[in-house]
Amino acid sequence: MGERRFEGQTAILTGSSRGIGFATAARLAREGAAVVVNARDAAEAEAAAAAIRAQGGRAIAVAGSVGDEGVATRLAEAAVREFGRLDLVYNGVGVNRHYGPVLAATEADFLRTYKLNAFAPVAVVQAAVAAGLGRGGAVVNLSATGARRVHPMLPAYTASKAALDMITATLARELGAAGIRVNGVAPGLVRTRMAAVLWEGERGEAEASLVPLQRLGEPEDIAAAVCFLLSDDAAWITGVVLPVDGGRLLVGSETKDLLGVFDLDRERERQGGGPSVT
Secondary structure, X not given: OOOOOOOXXXXXXXXXXXXXXXXXXXXXXXXXXXXXXXXXOHHHHHHHHHHHHHOOOEEEEEEOOOOOOOHHHHHHHHHHHHHOOOOEEEEOOOOOOOOOOHHHOOHHHHHHHHHHHHHHHHHHHHHHXXXXXXXXXXXXXXXXXXXXXXXXXXXXXXXXXXXXXHHHHHHHHHHHHHOOEEEEEEEOOEOOOOOHHHHOOHHHHHHHHHOOOOOOEOHHHHHHHHHHHHOHHHOOXXXXXXXXXXOHHHOOOOOOOOOOHXXXXXXHHHOOOOOOOO
């Protein structure tokens, strides 16, 4: 089974039926934690929990969108009711309601994106603390490297993740005296279903060529970083947002081959505005 850093602890994980969230839940369970997995769809949440149990882990499912009233509380209370304690929180829910130029975004798209990406993690931490998360506890919020550079086709998503980074820092300051650590992990482009539009086909090959480590990320790459920050190995780390991107942020935006630039060109041409000049 390997290292058991989380023996006897309990974790709640939002957005954990697939992708990065599931990889994190599965790793926590392999390392001894009892996990409460979450997804909007009840069947998906239960299938994820069943898969972890089939591997010898302890897991239950709580369905519902953490953007809906009461779901965060149900998630935290289920952990305490089923496993007797709550030690770890992973906020992995992330949505993008708008793909395109910022001038084409609607208020509804922005508000829904911000609610789920920025406020839902706050609601989950509030519920976790109310349910007993205390000294020795740890929280990791899933950010994105896009919060640190402009992506012209993801304005609401990247802005909401930048807001989440400040929330992470503020919660770390607020909860430090209570012995609760709060950190973030900012993935680069990872091969998940949500991000498929950015990596499928030639797009992925082009992006991988810009990454210093010459490949895109896998969910397990991010899960390893999340579990490090949740563990006692990071006992004196709080308030940081760790990029896990193969070095992609080192490259910057100095080439026209960046994902999204050609998309923006095509969108402008479609609307009769002509190509951009970069």
